[in-house]
Amino acid sequence: MSGIWTYANLLKPFVEKDFRLSLNEGGTPLEKNDQLAKILGLETFLLKREDYNPTGSHKDRGLAFQISAHLQEGQKEFVISSSGNSGISAINLLKGKKEKLHVFLSKDISDEKIFRLKKIFPNLEKKDLEFENFSFHFTKKPLSKAFLFSKQNNLTFLRGSTDKYGYEGFKTIGYEIEGEDFDSIFIPTSSGTTAKGIYEGLNLKKPFHIIQTTKINTFVEEFDKEHKKSQYSIATSIVDRVGRRKKEIKEIIEKTGGTGWAISDNEIIKAQEILEKVGIETSNESALTIAGIKKATEKGWKIKKPLCIFTGTK
Numbered sequence: 313m314s315g316i317w318t319y320a321n322l323l324k325p326f327v328e329k330d331f332r333l334s335l336n337e338g339g340t341p342l343e344k345n346d347q348l349a350k351i352l353g354l355e356t357f358l359l360k361r362e363d364y365n366p367t368g369s370h371k372d373r374g375l376a377f378q379i380s381a382h383l384q385e386g387q388k389e390f391v392i393s394s395s396g397n398s399g400i401s402a403i404n405l406l407k408g409k410k411e412k413l414h415v416f417l418s419k420d421i422s423d424e425k426i427f428r429l430k431k432i433f434p435n436l437e438k439k440d441l442e443f444e445n446f447s448f449h450f451t452k453k454p455l456s457k458a459f460l461f462s463k464q465n466n467l468t469f470l471r472g473s474t475d476k477y478g479y480e481g482f483k484t485i486g487y488e489i490e491g492e493d494f495d496s497i498f499i500p501t502s503s504g505t506t507a508k509g510i511y512e513g514l515n516l517k518k519p520f521h522i523i524q525t526t527k528i529n530t531f532v533e534e535f536d537k538e539h540k541k542s543q544y545s546i547a548t549s550i551v552d553r554v555g556r557r558k559k560e561i562k563e564i565i566e567k568t569g570g571t572g573w574a575i576s577d578n579e580i581i582k583a584q585e586i587l588e589k590v591g592i593e594t595s596n597e598s599a600l601t602i603a604g605i606k607k608a609t610e611k612g613w614k615i616k617k618p619l620c621i622f623t624g625t626k
Contacts, residue, residue: 326480327377331384333405337365337372338484342492342619347590352605358494358619360485363594367404368428368625369397370482370506374472377481379405382468388412392470393458395502395549396425397624402470403432403446414467416449416458422548424626455551472505473556479509485621486513494619496570498523498601502550504531504557506623511564518619519570522561523604525580530555532572535565539574546577547596549624571608579603598622 341361349357362370375398379390389412392402399415406413419438430436433443441448451457455471462469472478482505489497489510496519499507507522524532527545530553555561565572583602587594601620608615 327380327384331380333380333383333409334376335366335372335401335404337376339488340364342489345590345592348586348602351586351589352602353609354605354618355616356493358492358617359592360489360619360621362485363598363622363625367397367400369401370485370621370623371398371401372404373484374398374478374481374505374509375401375405375470378470378472378475378477381477381480382470383411387468389465390414390468390470391458391462391465392416393454395454395551396421396428397549398470398472400425400428400432403429406445407432409445412445412447414447414449414458414461416451416454416461418454419450419452420548421450471503473503473552473554479505479512482506482509483513486510486515489619490515492619493617494518495617496521496615496619498604498618498620500524500547500550500597500600500604500621500623501531501561502528503552504555504561506621507564508557508560510621511568517568520564520568521570521604521608521618522565522572523600524572524574525550525600526574526576528553529572529574531558531561531565532574534562535572536574539576542576544577546580547575547600549595549597550600571613573604573607575600575603575607579607582606593626594622595624595626597624 343359345357365372391414393416438450498521500523501507522531525545525547526539526542528550580596580599580603583599605618
């Protein structure tokens with residue numbers, strides 16, 4: 313069903329036309345890659361290319377629904393904390409609109425994310441600034457600062473793990489892969505919101521393999537007990553240490569017969585080397601899925617037809 317479900321399908325029953333925001337996200341390619349299948353010793357290999365969304369990230373799906381639904385409820389000012397991708401999506405959705413968006417970003421945000429932000433605001437620097445209907449705040453603690461700011465000013469906080477509309481947009485990934493031939497699904501996640509949405513949108517449940525890093529592994533630590541904790545990860549978008557959806561993700565893993573994996577930088581690098589061999593360039597977060605499959609098969613999991621969610625571009 314890939315390519316059939318779009319945001320128009322999802323928004324129509326819930327959001328009136330005047331409040332619908334969209335970047336023409338969704339309907340991303342589902343690619344079969346025989347080269348990867350051969351290298352990894354699999355029968356088939358499917359890639360859901362969420363890195364082909366308009367801003368290069370699956371966040372376009374979640375925020376299109378999330379902000380549209382809040383607009384319909386009369387909200388006019390929003391706060392978002394971001395490692396980069398969600399902020400870029402929200403900015404693109406609200407650019408040229410009258411609504412206000414306060415964006416809290418890490419002072420350690422990657423150069424790649426700053427480069428993408430500068431395409432929108434060429435004069436952007438790593439300091440507090442205002443452009444049009446946006447205010448930018450660079451801080452060591454973007455999540456806690458954004459939460460406090462939203463609470464003090466009674467503003468809508470666009471945090472996927474706590475917002476009532478946070479996972480709704482990600483259901484469309486489930487809709488688009490329904491009926492495809494795969495035996496397990498590998499999803500990199502920070503807050504668990506994407507995995508929750510895919511699970512809710514996918515009728516025929518397959519084993520969910522949740523992938524995190526050896527630095528941030530809130531959801532997978534009890535499933536992958538052999539990993540060694542690290543203080544750093546090159547998958548810089550996996551940032552949620554709190555894990556408010558921990559109970560939900562655990563239930564999804566257990567109900568589907570899946571598991572969780574914590575991936576080291578060395579494993580990510582090896583996964584990227586495999587992707588380079590087949591001509592694929594994507595983010596380290598997306599590469600987590602390749603490393604997850606390698607680790608799963610090495611640990612004796614009988615996986616033959618996996619589907620990987622590539623969440624964002626490099």
